[in-house]
Every structure is written in structure tokens, then in C-alpha cells.
Amino acid sequence: MTDLSTRPEIELISALAPEAGVLVGGLWRPGAAGVFDVEDPATGEVIASVADGDATDAVAAVDAAAARLPAWSAVPPRTRSELLSRVRELMLRDADRLAELIALENGKSLVDARGEVTYAAEFFRWYAEEAVRPHGDFGSSPAGGTRTIVTHRPVGVAALVTPWNFPAAMATRKIAPALAAGCTVVLKPASETPLTALAIARLIAEAGVPDGVVNVVPGVDAAGIVTAWLEDPRVRKISFTGSTGVGRVLLRQAADRVVNTSMELGGNAPFVVTSTADVAAAVEGAMIAKFRNGGQACTAANRFYVHADVADEFTARFGAAVEALRVGPAESGSDIGPLISAKALAGVTRLVDEAVERGAVIAHRAPAPTGAGHFYPPVVLTGLGADDPLLGEEIFGPVAPIVVWRDRDELLAAVNGTEFGLAAYVFGDLGEALRIAESLEAGMVGVNRGLVSDPSAPFGGVKQSGIGREGARAGLEEYLETQYFSVAW
Incomplete structure (x- = not known):
């Protein structure tokens, strides 16, 4: 030892x-x-x-x-x-x-x-x-x-x-x-x-x-x-x-x-941003929902669906916040630590590499240590289609894939088209956000907030x-x- x-x-x-x-x-x-x-x-x-x-x-x-x-x-x-x-x-x-x-x-x-x-x-x-x-x-x-x-x-x-x-x-x-x-x-x-x-x-x-x-x-x-x-x-x-x-x-x-x-x-939590969303608030919520514990949470936002009207603004702001993340050991005052193991690091690396081979683009990336430790740089991926295989995986790492959406029915079909139903997040005008939330097959939905866990609330999911x-x-x-x-x- x-x-x-x-x-x-x-x-x-x-x-x-x-x-x-x-x-x-x-x-x-x-x-x-x-x-x-x-x-x-x-x-x-x-x-x-x-x-x-x-x-x-x-x-x-x-x-x-x-x-x-x-x-x-x-x-x-x-x-x-x-x-x-x-x-x-x-x-x-x-x-x-x-x-x-x-x-x-x-x-x-x-x-x-x-x-x-x-x-x-x-x-x-x-x-x-x-x-x-x-x-x-x-x-x-x-x-x-x-x-x-x-x-x-x-x-x-x-x-x-x-x-x-x-x-x-x-x-x-x-x-x-x-x-x-x-x-x-x-x-x-x-x-x-x-x-x-x-x-x-x-x-x-x-x-x-x-x-x-x-x-x-x-x-x-x-x-x-x-x-x-x-x-x-x-x-x-x-x-x-x-x-x-x-x-x-x-x-x-x-x-x-x-x-x-x-x-x-x-889980395979979707993070939905509507055209009526407060983009700054959505970015703040996204940083919590995605990067708490480095994305190693069953409630972590796993796939981002951003309306075309705000996609460029959200991606730019979100990307800037990701690039500013400090990655390193806890004692260094970091925001993001390592993945739990070498196996976990290899798994996340493989998922991103395969997505890039299919045409995804690493639009934003934070610097991360190299050498000892199981560190993976937080990244924002763009250019993915709604049917990309990455969106069906529980990534369990600091990777944020963004999909642009326009049609509400197509959005709901994509969001609900998974065997999982633990958590979800929706940002938008309250009425619109609640209407979407009521259509989501998830046990917990964060409406205009990036955190759903609370000892006073019933934590759990539906489906598998x-x-x-x-x-x-x-x-x-x-x-x-x-x-x-x-x-x-």
C-alpha cells in the first residue's frame, strides 16, 4: 500500500x-x-x-x-x-x-x-x-x-x-x-x-x-x-x-x-430547453444537472434537447461555462474530479470516440490533467442526430451531447423512446414547461431547476x-x- x-x-x-x-x-x-x-x-x-x-x-x-x-x-x-x-x-x-x-x-x-x-x-x-x-x-x-x-x-x-x-x-x-x-x-x-x-x-x-x-x-x-x-x-x-x-x-x-x-x-435523463426558456437560467441548471459529481449520477442530465430558436445561444453559453470548469484532484480546489476507475474512463472515452467517428463534433472542452488519475475532460458534443446511439447510453461521465429540436411531438417521441424513466429536466415558460413535464415518462422532473433530489420528496423512477x-x-x-x-x- x-x-x-x-x-x-x-x-x-x-x-x-x-x-x-x-x-x-x-x-x-x-x-x-x-x-x-x-x-x-x-x-x-x-x-x-x-x-x-x-x-x-x-x-x-x-x-x-x-x-x-x-x-x-x-x-x-x-x-x-x-x-x-x-x-x-x-x-x-x-x-x-x-x-x-x-x-x-x-x-x-x-x-x-x-x-x-x-x-x-x-x-x-x-x-x-x-x-x-x-x-x-x-x-x-x-x-x-x-x-x-x-x-x-x-x-x-x-x-x-x-x-x-x-x-x-x-x-x-x-x-x-x-x-x-x-x-x-x-x-x-x-x-x-x-x-x-x-x-x-x-x-x-x-x-x-x-x-x-x-x-x-x-x-x-x-x-x-x-x-x-x-x-x-x-x-x-x-x-x-x-x-x-x-x-x-x-x-x-x-x-x-x-x-x-x-x-x-x-437513468437516461433528458434535459429539454424550449424556445421560451431563460437561457441563462437553463445554462445554470444544465451545469448542475450534468456536472454534479462529474456526471456520475443516475439523475445526471444525459442528453440535451435544445430548441432551434435558442440552440446557438445556449450552446455558446453552456460551452463557455464548461470550458471554465477546473478539473483535478479535490485538494486542488477543482470543480470536477476524476472518474471512479480506469474502467469507467475507458468506457466514457470509447463512447465519445465512437460518436465523433459518426460525425459528432467536440464543440467545447475543459482542460484536464494527464498522467495519473482517471480524469476525463468535460466536453460538449454537437452535430448529433436524434437517433444517435450515444443518446441511448447512460454515459456516467462529464459529456453533454446536444440535439436540436423543432417539433414538440418528435421531441417527446425521442425523449420517451428509452427503457429508462428516472429523471428529466425542462426549462421554459412555466406553462409550456409543465405541459412538457406532464408528457415525460419519468419519475422525477426538474422544472426550471437542475436538481431533483430532496429528502422530503419521493425519489424513484418508472419503467426500468x-x-x-x-x-x-x-x-x-x-x-x-x-x-x-x-x-x-
């Missing part, structure tokens, strides 16, 4: 004791499969060796979660609420350290990382508030003579599987509602970014959440760990965020035992972008089952 003695992050990583990063029943221990390396994508250096859990660790985690479930489910909602509030306080106390850790293992800029920490902590506040809001029903049966009481109970042990692109927010968006509902959890963080999950788990313990309520199994054998959970009859819930391909596999596995599922899968919702009241309901009592009166 690279000598980190000259880097300030050494203390941050050492405090996590990542070599003993499997958390089972309140005890941190080594992984049964040894350790795996985590690298800094900005340098390619190995920054930590993390406990490599396997299926035996996964089963042990379920043992602990199942043993704790009856007691945790019986904890009064107010007590659970206060514990969740305390976790938020601790996250904000350690916000700078968490942001540094996220930037280190994920590569995103410190500005993005700090924003993620604030967003991630907010889920604990939101679900601390939701935990004490009872939801049920009572009434007479139509035939008379009985009363119906409708209540809810925690679904049980929940398996949570999170991706690398938002290592704090994706974890808290699942952990907070599960705990608020009275579930215990087993968490599998992405092997690219396990350190943030370990840090959050330590804060959850510090807040006073009992041992065994939250268990963490990092590891490279994701399939083996998750399969062990899906085959365990004590696991009654799986919540997964990741690719649609993996989601399909997990849904097939979950079907064998009819496991309650939540799936937040891939997922099942269920995270955030809002709906996110809590994903971890509850409805039960009713028919009472003789």
Missing part, C-alpha cells in the same frame, strides 16, 4: 481501522476473505486495505440483525426519533472529515462532497420526524357489526446495497427510514467506496443506536454476499441502488422467496429505472407492512 504518511488523510483512514471493517452485532472484525484495496481515483494510489467480507460474514450479520429485531421494533418511536436526530448532529459535527473521506475514495470535488454530507445527514432529520407520525385508519365495515383497525409494522431485517457514486447519501437514504420504521439492517457498501460507510456506521454507534441494529459487510464478492441475504428466510426486504442489469438479476432472486424489494436503477420510492413519507412506507384487525363490535 502507498505510504500515506505525508498526506493528512492518514489519520482519517487509520481511525476507521478498515482492516477490521466488518461490523456484526456491534463488533468490528476482519473479513473472512482477507482484505481488499481501495484506491484514490485522482492518483491511482492504494489508500486503504479494507476487510473483505464474504457469505459467512453476511450470514453472521443477519444473525445479529435478526436477534436485535424484536427489541428494536419495540423501541418507542420517540426514542428512535431522538437517536436518528443524534446521528444527524454527529454527521454535521464531522462534516469536514466526512467530506474529505468522500473526496478521497470517490474523487469528487470537495464542494460536491460537502454538499453530499449535508444532504445525507438530512435523511436522519427527516425520518426522525417521520418516525413519530403514526399512520393508520379506523372505521366501520360496510355491513356493520365490526370495526376495521389498520396499522403498520416493520417489514423485518432489511438488506441494503449501495453504489459508489454517493457513498454517504445512498447509505443514509436507506438506513434512516429503515431504522425509523423499526427494522434492523445489513448493509453492503460498494467496494470502490467502503470507507464512508464505515465512518457513518461508527457515528450511528456513537449516537447510541444499539448493537446489531446496523451491521456492515464490505467486500468484493457482492454477488455472494447479497445472494446469501436473499436466500436467508430472515431477510424480508432488499433495497438496491445500482445498474438496471444488476437490478434485474436481484429481482429474479428476490422472486424465489417473494422478498419485498425497492430498486433505484439506471426502478420500483418503489426513497425519501418523503413513501420512503418510510417501503419498510412497513400493512396489517389490519377486524374487530367484533
